Every structure is written in structure tokens, then in C-alpha cells.
Amino acid sequence: MDLKPAAAPAAPPSPPALEPQIGATPAPAAPPKEAPRPGFEDWSVPMPLMDISGLLTAGAAPRGPLPGSGDPFAGAVQEQGAPQPSVYRARRGDTLQSVAHKLGLSSEDLQAANPGVKKLRPGQLLQVPAPPAPPPPPVSPEVQAHVADRLASWPEGAPERDQLQRAFGSPAFAGLTPDEQRKLVDYASGKNPISTGGREELARLAGSPKTSADQLRNLLATEPGAPSVVAGLPAIAEPSRAPYQINGPTQADNTFASGPARASRYDVELDGRTIPVFLSQDIEPKDGVMHSLDEVVRGLAALPASSRALIKQVNMDGKRNPSDAYWGEVYHDPGFRSYMTAGAAGVVDIYPTVYRQTQHACDASLIHETGHILSGRTWGNWQSDPRWAGWDAASQKDGLSPSTYARSSRTEDFSETLTLYQLSKGTPYEAEYRAMFPARWAAMEAVLAAPPPTQ
Numbered sequence: 001m002d003l004k005p006a007a008a009p010a011a012p013p014s015p016p017a018l019e020p021q022i023g024a025t026p027a028p029a030a031p032p033k034e035a036p037r038p039g040f041e042d043w044s045v046p047m048p049l050m051d052i053s054g055l056l057t058a059g060a061a062p063r064g065p066l067p068g069s070g071d072p073f074a075g076a077v078q079e080q081g082a083p084q085p086s087v088y089r090a091r092r093g094d095t096l097q098s099v100a101h102k103l104g105l106s107s108e109d110l111q112a113a114n115p116g117v118k119k120l121r122p123g124q125l126l127q128v129p130a131p132p133a134p135p136p137p138p139v140s141p142e143v144q145a146h147v148a149d150r151l152a153s154w155p156e157g158a159p160e161r162d163q164l165q166r167a168f169g170s171p172a173f174a175g176l177t178p179d180e181q182r183k184l185v186d187y188a189s190g191k192n193p194i195s196t197g198g199r200e201e202l203a204r205l206a207g208s209p210k211t212s213a214d215q216l217r218n219l220l221a222t223e224p225g226a227p228s229v230v231a232g233l234p235a236i237a238e239p240s241r242a243p244y245q246i247n248g249p250t251q252a253d254n255t256f257a258s259g260p261a262r263a264s265r266y267d268v269e270l271d272g273r274t275i276p277v278f279l280s281q282d283i284e285p286k287d288g289v290m291h292s293l294d295e296v297v298r299g300l301a302a303l304p305a306s307s308r309a310l311i312k313q314v315n316m317d318g319k320r321n322p323s324d325a326y327w328g329e330v331y332h333d334p335g336f337r338s339y340m341t342a343g344a345a346g347v348v349d350i351y352p353t354v355y356r357q358t359q360h361a362c363d364a365s366l367i368h369e370t371g372h373i374l375s376g377r378t379w380g381n382w383q384s385d386p387r388w389a390g391w392d393a394a395s396q397k398d399g400l401s402p403s404t405y406a407r408s409s410r411t412e413d414f415s416e417t418l419t420l421y422q423l424s425k426g427t428p429y430e431a432e433y434r435a436m437f438p439a440r441w442a443a444m445e446a447v448l449a450a451p452p453p454t455q
């Protein structure tokens, strides 16, 4: 029997693993209906930095206009390629003092730029020093109050508090826009693991007086501390698991992502309903390690009820996802390995992984997969449906991402956000993440508050 959705919007894979490919997998003839959930073998790999070339403008900043009134550059020579005059050609009657006055400089600065020059001859060239950079505008009282509020969450005398205070008092910080200042404060002042990485890098930067506002912008753009995948964050607490009962198995034929196979069917009773779990009997050992039935059922039992209600069926595939090559292309990750996949129809596929995955990874990744089901039912195909525009706007407004993997597509961004949202709910990190991802949190709560769309 074919229990796969006939026309389900592609639900993307979960985070990719950076492990070497095991065996050559032929590329699927047609794009997969569902997206893969990559394995988590890459958790300990340092997060790659985003390519931020093009974002930085420090080297291209033009010199500000020289101060002065009237026509101060009457005698100025435009150097080839230079945006502003930097050389002055002396005219009859000029003195160092009069030229300095004309250019709005102090005589000392002009003299320092032209050592050895005493008396001016007409036609003589003078180096015009760059005017001092204007002081950054003062940090607004609103942002100052916000800084004070966030610093107050750290005990007096804590080294983190001192680091933050120094960074938020720096000229580089003052050079950011108020919106950037707020983002940086909310990013770096939390106690959660994402903020911790950001704060350490911020402290390093703030230790140098040469640090520029652009370097702080770069910090926001590259987001050190962001996990590869949200499921890779340490478990905040052992989840509570709903009571369940497993009935079976019975023998069944099932269509897995890797193809039709004989399976053991277990009927899992949870919340007064039954979720069938098909465990493939066609196992390819070289494709890796499978979760046990018990681990998967415990994962189902740990799901928030709203997520569990979205799952109609679970397939425990004995082989890797044949669509891995396709997703590797879509996500520009040739080594991509699916861990789990799901689509709007509510079927979750789980694949073998090279390394054994923990119960926590299973718990968190199942939440992630229900994000694909939920978003697919709410806004349709993520690759084409315009109803995704609101989510895109929320992501852009927040700027920061819940994980590196969230950046691979809008649907991964949604699923990673849902995972972080649910894992942190009711914990000390909840308020911090809400402050870091305010637009996404609001959009997520609107989705969760709406009656679950039916398939």
C-alpha cells in the first residue's frame, strides 16, 4: 500500500551531516516529495562562517567632507581616484595658518602632515590630513535603558557583566543603528548557549580600541554560538513523556522512502489515538545505525501535544534516503545525509545514520519534522507558495537565525524555530530566545494558535 502523500509539498530535510558519503547513491529521477532530515554527526564541527563579503564597507568608507565655509577648495587639487581633495596647491599670499583656517584644520595638524614646510611658495603642494572622524552619536536613552535592564540579569561583579558593559559602552557600539544595538544586546547578553558564543566573541572584539561598528555588524551576521542544528544544543531538561502503549507487531507491506519492503507494524496508542510505526525488515547495514523502536516511541511521547497531533504515521527505513543527492544539491551540501523527513501529509520517515543518535536528538528532530508538516499545511509548498512571505519577513526582521541549518531554506528556518521554541518553552531561556527572535516567535504563536489545518 502506498501511504505516501500523492502531492504533498516537498518537506525539506532536516539538518545535513558532514560525514563522508557511504556508497554512491544514484540521484533520484524526480525531486523527492519530502525533505530529508540530515543526521547530526556534524555537531562538533566548528560552524562555518557565512560569506559576508560585500557586507563590509569599512575599507570603502569615503572620507567625510572637509569642514569650512565659502569655497575652501578653491586651490585644491583632486587627486586621481580619491573621493576627496587630499592635496592643496598653495597660492600667492597663502600661509600655513590661512590654509589651515580655510580647510577647517588646526595649524598643528596641517604642519604635522607637512613636516619641514615653513614658508609657502605659490604652486607648492601641501598634504591635507583627513579630518578627525566625527564622534558617534550618543546611544539613545531607550537603548541605554535596555542595556541596563539586560545587564541587571547578571550579578554585580560577574565577569560577563563587565564584558558586556565595556562592549556596550564602546564607540563601535555607539556607531551601530539603534535597531542593531538592540539586536546585539539581546543576542549577547543572554545566558543560553547561543548567546554565550556571541558574548565571547563580542568580549574579544571589545578588548581592542580599534574595533569598528562594522566588526560588530559582522558579529551579528555570522552569529558565533549558533548551533549547526537546534537539536545539537544540549538538552535543557529531560522532557516529560506522555503515557503510551505499543501493540503488535503485525506483518505488513509498506512503502518506505527507499522503496517497498516488508515491515513490522506497531500501533502506538498515545493521547487516545493510534500512530502506526512501520519498522522495515529490509535493512542495509552499510547505510548506518537505526534508532530502536523504543527510542522512536519515546520521542513521540515527548512531543508537544500540538506536534504529536500532526503525525499520522512513522516509517523507520532500513536504508538511507535515496533523495539525499537531490537535497545535497538544493542545500549546496554534497555530503548531505537525511536523518528524518516529513511532508504535509503527516508521514515522518526516519533513516539510518552513520553514528548512533541520542534520545535527545530523536526527541528534538521529531519536533523539527512536525514543523514541516505544520508549515506545509499552513502555507503550502515552501518552494513556490506566496503565503510564505509573512514568515520570510519575520526572519528578515529578526536577522539572527536559530541555527546554521535554518539558513538553508525558509522551511528549515521554520522547523528550526519551532524546535527552539518548544524545547525552551517554560525554561529560563524562553524569554531570552523570545527577545532574540521576536518576529519569528510572534509568527510562530499565531500559527500555533490557529486551528490545525486539516490535510
Ligand SMILES: [Zn+2]
Binding pocket: 012, 013, 014, 015, 035, 036, 037, 368, 369, 372, 411, 412, 415
Ligand atoms: Zn528539516
